[in-house]
Amino acid sequence: MRLDKLLAHSGFGSRKQVKELIRKGLVLVNGEVIKNDDYHVDEESDEIFIDGFQVDYQEFFYIMLNKPTGVVSASFDKYDSTVVDLVSEYDFVKLFPVGRLDKDSEGLTLLTNDGKLCHNLISPKKKVEKEYYVKVKNKLSDEDIVKFKNGITLDDGYTCQSSILKILDDYIASVIIYEGKFHQVKRMFEALGNEVLNLKRVRIKNLWLDETLPLGGYRELSDEEIAKLKEEK
């Protein structure tokens, strides 16, 4: 990889800024000052220092965000602030959210630059579990559980895969779905004549929302969490 690209990807500034640092002789590769920015380094084995700091190259980033309402699940939006704006300290990498969470929904949002993991988590073929806590307008019933299990037909005629409804309280439930249609959970309840008042995602596959994160709070995943998310079923 080019030295300037690696440094920019590691958060030492824009491509232009790191080129300047390189030209000034502030960058050492294996103990040698390197002044040409198109110099190629081996990110696995070369020892790189910039202005006395050792560069710890990391290719992929995995951030768990407790999304608040009012923020859109996108990398960019003309009008609203996005989940990527909330983690702006990582703006040296191109993070994107894994799957959608509506503007008025909150909870677990995973942000990464690892396209392969993202694909494996959102592809309908992989049938990855997504779990939500919902508060609804009308009282829940055991019949609803059966309807979720049998597959609810949405307003556009699409019949959802079998899903799991667990009633936690008269108006509060956990819903586990295996696909990610537009506004799916809200539309499933609408099809039953009910209405979702609050929706919070708490789990994607085996990754639970860290409830110690305040709304808008975020942290990097641990190595163990990343390894578990990458496990084949």
Ligand code: URA
């Ligand atoms: N289903 C919805 O209706 N909204 C979400 O944000 C996520 C799932």
